[in-house]
Amino acid sequence: MVxxxxxxxxxxxxxxxxxxxxxxxxDLPVVAVVAQHRGVPPLPGVEVLxxxxxxQRPDLWAWxxxxxxxxxxxxxxxxxxxxxxxxxxxLHDPVLHHLVEALTLGQGRPAAYEAALVAEHGEAGRRxxxxxxxxxxxxxxxxxxxxHGQVLARAxxxxxxxxxxxGRVRRPGGPPLRIVPHHLSPAVARFDGLDQAxxxxxxxxxxxxxILLSLGHATPAKRIDLVLEAVARLVPAMPDLLYLVAGAPxxxxxxxxxxxxxxxxxxxRVTGWLSEDDFLRHARAADLLVNLRHPLAGESSGALVRAxxxxxxxxxxxxxxxxxxxxxxxxxxxxxxxxxxxxAALLAALLRDPDxxxxxxxxxxxxLRRHCSLEASARAYRAAIxxxxxxxxxxx
Numbered sequence: 001m002v003x004x005x006x007x008x009x010x011x012x013x014x015x016x017x018x019x020x021x022x023x024x025x026x027d028l029p030v031v032a033v034v035a036q037h038r039g040v041p042p043l044p045g046v047e048v049l050x051x052x053x054x055x056q057r058p059d060l061w062a063w064x065x066x067x068x069x070x071x072x073x074x075x076x077x078x079x080x081x082x083x084x085x086x087x088x089x090x091l092h093d094p095v096l097h098h099l100v101e102a103l104t105l106g107q108g109r110p111a112a113y114e115a116a117l118v119a120e121h122g123e124a125g126r127r128x129x130x131x132x133x134x135x136x137x138x139x140x141x142x143x144x145x146x147x148h149g150q151v152l153a154r155a156x157x158x159x160x161x162x163x164x165x166x167g168r169v170r171r172p173g174g175p176p177l178r179i180v181p182h183h184l185s186p187a188v189a190r191f192d193g194l195d196q197a198x199x200x201x202x203x204x205x206x207x208x209x210x211i212l213l214s215l216g217h218a219t220p221a222k223r224i225d226l227v228l229e230a231v232a233r234l235v236p237a238m239p240d241l242l243y244l245v246a247g248a249p250x251x252x253x254x255x256x257x258x259x260x261x262x263x264x265x266x267x268x269r270v271t272g273w274l275s276e277d278d279f280l281r282h283a284r285a286a287d288l289l290v291n292l293r294h295p296l297a298g299e300s301s302g303a304l305v306r307a308x309x310x311x312x313x314x315x316x317x318x319x320x321x322x323x324x325x326x327x328x329x330x331x332x333x334x335x336x337x338x339x340x341x342x343x344a345a346l347l348a349a350l351l352r353d354p355d356x357x358x359x360x361x362x363x364x365x366x367x368l369r370r371h372c373s374l375e376a377s378a379r380a381y382r383a384a385i386x387x388x389x390x391x392x393x394x395x396x
Contacts, residue, residue: 064389157388209240213286
């Protein structure tokens with residue numbers, strides 16, 4: 001039993017599960033439980049049930065349960081199931097405060113939010129909840145109080161994607177942890193024969209000039225504002241530079257205001273949400289990816305894994321999960337003051353050095369394809385099910 005979002009949900013975890021589950025179904029019976037069944041494409045070997053149908057199938061309740069938990073409402077049913085029916089949890093994001101907030105305050109239930117904080121942080125949590133009710137709240141508290149403790153307390157075992165994420169949740173007496181790197185999507189291999197010129201032509205992008213790329217849902221945490229500041233520093237020396245924000249902008253990110261303030265309206269294109277194929281075409285068309293996070297919550301970027309697997313060089317954080325990648329495969333932006341000029345210098349050096357970009361991209365592609373295959377991920381899940389799930393379930 002796997003509680004998870006699946007496409008058409010616009011969630012990286014949905015895509016991850018849609019790739020993983022058919023591989024598991026080669027030698028295990030697999031039933032996926034989704035919040036809503038409408039529009040979910042068939043997955044080979046996988047039975048897909050809406051949550052209500054699962055509740056009417058007691059023959060499934062004794063099966064090992066896997067919960068794919070992330071930090072958005074797409075994962076609300078998996079989060080609830082992880083609390084009600086303990087099993088194996090894949091914690092895609094160690095910070096669940098945003099999800100708990102949406103399920104409580106977002107539904108007009110401040111008492112439930114207070115109860116969640118009290119359950120993990122006692123009287124200190126109660127004071128924070130009541131100060132928030134009075135209008136006093138620092139958004140950084142979401143990252144300092146991740147609210148994953150109730151899920152961990154019930155889990156038979158927890159799968160995470162990085163040592164950094166494991167360090168955020170490891171605790172004395174806690175559940176066993178296992179690191180399974182985020183797998184490389186099989187869809188990437190379909191684009192091996194597409195060169196940059198053809199990708200640019202298909203997308204209507206300039207045939208010449210450097211293209212800088214950010215991939216995925218454009219949220220404030222992805223430091224788009226910092227990248228824009230760096231781009232503004234580069235444009236005088238690189239007047240043909242184009243920055244692509246290839247994803248849907250979050251309402252909390254004031255992109256029009258940032259572009260106006262920095263005078264970048266003609267240097268930046270925002271695509272909105274992309275299909276998987278167009279997502280990968282943009283990675284093929286670009287010269288360089290920027291993939292940053294602040295604060296560092298501990299999630300691993302599926303967009304970064306795809307881009308690196310295609311051989312696109314990337315600038316990433318010098319701390320957190322991305323810092324665990326080989327130094328030959330990425331360029332790190334170290335933590336520290338005044339990041340905009342430091343980032344601009346890194347971008348300028350890479351954009352002016354095609355040989356360095358090619359070598360870095362080749363190293364990234366080789367690493368991802370050698371160490372992050374879907375088959376390796378599925379083997380790790382089978383081992384976790386054998387160790388933590390009571391062995392292979394009987395088919396219904």
